[in-house]
Structures are given as structure tokens and as C-alpha cells.
Amino acid sequence: QVQLVESGGGLVQAGGSLRLSCAASGRTFSVLAMGWFRQAPGKEREFVAAISWSGGSTYYADSVKGRFTISRENAKQLVYLQMNSLKPEDTAVYYCAARPGVMVTTTVGYDFWGQGTQVTVSS
Numbered sequence: 001q002v003q004l005v006e007s008g009g010g011l012v013q014a015g016g017s018l019r020l021s022c023a024a025s026g027r028t029f030s031v032l033a034m035g036w037f038r039q040a041p042g043k044e045r046e047f048v049a050a051i052s053w054s055g056g057s058t059y060y061a062d063s064v065k066g067r068f069t070i071s072r073e074n075a076k077q078l079v080y081l082q083m084n085s086l087k088p089e090d091t092a093v094y095y096c097a098a099r100p101g102v103m104v105t106t107t108v109g110y111d112f113w114g115q116g117t118q119v120t121v122s123s
Helices: none
Strands: 003-007 010-013 018-025 032-039 046-051 058-060 068-073 078-083 092-100 117-122
Touching: 003 092, 018 032, 018 092, 018 117, 032 068, 032 078, 046 068, 046 078, 058 068
Parallel strands: 010 117
Antiparallel strands: 003 018, 018 078, 032 046, 032 092, 046 058, 068 078, 092 117
16 A cells, blocks of 8 residues: 655746645555646546656656656655646646556556645636
8 A cells, every 4th residue: 555645735826836745655665656647627637747666757748848847756755746837727636646667647557646735826
């Protein structure tokens, strides 16, 4: 089992920045691929970013490429999502997810999920 707890969400104006954190516990963090997803009201949960167990590989949704950066600190069992140049359409609940093995971009590929943190971007 893996427990994931997100933090760092909040209200920010368009153009601003936020950094989300996800703290993991319960299983060797360094063997887990990690992902960030988001879900806006009335919409399906969508992929945002993923990072390999080593941190050497990352992948982003086209909608956030160049604005968001995913990173991890295995020694601290933390994964981050740095979000810059935020837009109102980035408003959503952001979820951290984990899976053993390679990183993937689909929700069904992840075994463990956090409870989510709200990000609201005002125009």
C-alpha cells in the first residue's frame, strides 16, 4: 500500500504560480513512477504530468508543457508540480498518483491516489 497526501493548492491570479507537493508513505518510494492528474467540475480526470522512478524521464500533457514542471526527491519521498503562468482553465482538483514500474499517462494505470488539492485560478 501507498499513502499519498497532496498540499499546496489555493487561489491564485492568472499568470501566477503555485507549487504542489505530494508526500508518499507505505512503500519504497524510489520504485514508484508518479503522476499528477486534474479534474475540473463536470469533466473527466485528465493527465497532467508524470515522472519515472529515477526522475530521469518526465512527460507532460500538451496543455501544460512549458508551464508546469514535475520533479521528485526520493530521499524525502516527495513529488512536486511547479505550475507557472497559470490560466483560469487550469482550475481543478489536482491529484497525485503512484504506480510501480514505468510511468504512464492514463488514470487506469495508477494504483494509488491522493485525496486531491484544489487549485483555483482567477482571471
